[in-house]
Amino acid sequence: MTFTERLRAVQRTQGSLLCVGLDTDPGKLPAHLGSADNPVVEFNKRLIDATHDLVCAYKINLAFYEALGEAGWSTIQHTLEHIPKEIITIADGKRADIGNSSERYATSLFTGMGFSSCTVAPYMGSDSLEPFFKHEERGVFVLAVTSNAGARDFQYLKVRGKPLYEHVIARVRKWNIHENCGLVVGATRPKELQRIRSLAPTMPLLIPGIGAQGGSVRSAVRHGCDKQGDLAVINASRSILYASSGADFTSAARSTAVTLRDEINSYRDVYF
């Protein structure tokens, strides 16, 4: 089964396009977790227990784990071990380097840690990404249009009448021989999302930027899904993780995730 079809199957079994981003900030944990051996692992485990039936994927932002220093690697490992096997896991690190270095990033993320997918940056081109793509069963989400303001600096520059990100997408379509490529498109960019879905009608789209960043859930669903109403992976991090800072954080997170999943599904019912 290709990564794309695996994603579709998970989304249907789970009845959800929601991805929870585990951007866990040790400074924002509920106070009562302070006594745990590794409070971040404890927080993540409880979050996963509270939401795993509501999501198609968990996204782990590597920046937050590298910032833990020596404990980072094992914190990721213990978190991944707690995620049910059928759920997609996304290593969000936006890596890419010359071939022999990218080989190591890909091996570390896919073989060492066991992530089912990751995000990568396109600037260095094909041979910097091929070491990721060749893991045929793993998904590789290439940055197209990002949700931040700085996206305007380069991604929109016009090359032969089209923005740079469309050239990125054209290349990614060519590289997609294993049907394991996806694109990252910020939810804060509804017009671009619509255009990108038309350019890449069958590719998974990882869509961050709803919630704290202000992107619209309606347009993420309407323009992000493929024709069958699948393949949009709609990420929320802070709004779920920190729904409550008290002892009730798991029920608050679950409640926020249920609301978001249902909102997403209500738009799927309308548009697909």
Added chain:
Amino acid sequence: MTFTERLRAVQRTQGSLLCVGLDTDPGKLPAHLGSADNPVVEFNKRLIDATHDLVCAYKINLAFYEALGEAGWSTIQHTLEHIPKEIITIADGKRADIGNSSERYATSLFTGMGFSSCTVAPYMGSDSLEPFFKHEERGVFVLAVTSNAGARDFQYLKVRGKPLYEHVIARVRKWNIHENCGLVVGATRPKELQRIRSLAPTMPLLIPGIGAQGGSVRSAVRHGCDKQGDLAVINASRSILYASSGADFTSAARSTAVTLRDEINSYRDVYF
């Protein structure tokens, strides 16, 4: 002192533009190191002992250390602790993400690990890099033209008559308010190197790609240095690290590094 001036001072004190890239591959270590507690740390320490008077910088390719799993972080720490304080250290990870994630990468590399500089990828634009730039005394090398074949995919696309990488450089010049920005330019691109030095006459250039990748030392010096014959950081990794696979690896590495430093300095004498 700005990062740029610190780099110049180190290059003059050391009499060297050479950077040794510690892309240490556990599979390529001399057999007799196998009994060490952490063979990669042992290899790096001996390499540093054998070369520290010959270099202006050491570049640590984060991909090779992430691939070590749990031991990666402490392996970097022990390696950094062994590098004399005056030498520049470069965390080569080509990171960048939305602001709150880049904050964590920057803090982890600069404050947590204590690197004096790092490499970053430009695709996500200004606010993805600002968290690095704001560490005023640390250097930030932004990818411009990379040494790999895939560089052609996007970096050379023409935007208003100029290749994308020139637009990157124009932006980096604006962002360089603390004089702590640099650019990465592959030694395999001599023409582009000449052009880039004319566009950024006072910026540090990190130049990988000599040695195993085939770039010319002569053009790296001639076109990479500023008018005073400084500020090119010329990196060699595999040709020095694996100069010998036997018990004499440190003397072989030293001998290769001496030859390269002297070759670089001979071109400095000719052109500056």
